[in-house]
Amino acid sequence: MEAYYQSLKSVRLYGPTHFSPVINHVARYASAVTDGSQYFILLIISDGVITDMAQTKESIVNAASLPMSIIIVGVGPAEFD
Numbered sequence: 001m002e003a004y005y006q007s008l009k010s011v012r013l014y015g016p017t018h019f020s021p022v023i024n025h026v027a028r029y030a031s032a033v034t035d036g037s038q039y040f041i042l043l044i045i046s047d048g049v050i051t052d053m054a055q056t057k058e059s060i061v062n063a064a065s066l067p068m069s070i071i072i073v074g075v076g077p078a079e080f081d
Helices: 002-007 020-031 053-063
Strands: 040-046 068-074
Touching: 020 040, 020 053, 020 068, 053 068
Parallel strands: 040 068
Antiparallel strands: none
């Protein structure tokens, strides 16, 4: 939590909130691992509603067989349904 609070001093959160480019970026790294030697965990902390939902869903489906997990945490008062 301390690291999160410290990072808020230097990171500016703003929209639009596009997740698919980040997921695709990590997926490219994960797809290069064919020997099971690495596993990737993508943690996305967002203060906004996902604005590219269709593309994000497609990126998640495409990455489903890769050695990676995606964790999305919504913070703040936005509507995260």
